[in-house]
Amino acid sequence: MNEKIIAFIKNEITTEPLLEIDSEDNLLENGIVDSMGMMRLILFLEKQFKKRVPTEDMTLENFKTVEKIALYFSA
Incomplete structure (x- = not known):
C-alpha cells in the first residue's frame, strides 16, 4: 500500500517526480504535498480502497505520513 501512495504522490x-519519499516523511511539513494535493490524494485513496474518509478523520494524525495513511486505510 505504501508504494501505491508514494507512486501517486x-x-x-x-x-519533483524524482524526489525520494520515505513512508515516515512528514508530507505537509516537508512540502511534499500541499493542502490541495492532500485533497487529491484523499480522493484517489477513497476510490482506490473504496473507503470514504469522513471530514472529522481528515487530520494530521491520520494523514501526516504515508505510513499513517496506510494504517488509516488498512483499519
Missing part, C-alpha cells in the same frame, strides 16, 4: 502531486 510522485506521479500526480509533486512537481
Whole structure:
C-alpha cells in the first residue's frame, strides 16, 4: 500500500517526480504535498480502497505520513 501512495504522490502531486519519499516523511511539513494535493490524494485513496474518509478523520494524525495513511486505510 505504501508504494501505491508514494507512486501517486510522485506521479500526480509533486512537481519533483524524482524526489525520494520515505513512508515516515512528514508530507505537509516537508512540502511534499500541499493542502490541495492532500485533497487529491484523499480522493484517489477513497476510490482506490473504496473507503470514504469522513471530514472529522481528515487530520494530521491520520494523514501526516504515508505510513499513517496506510494504517488509516488498512483499519
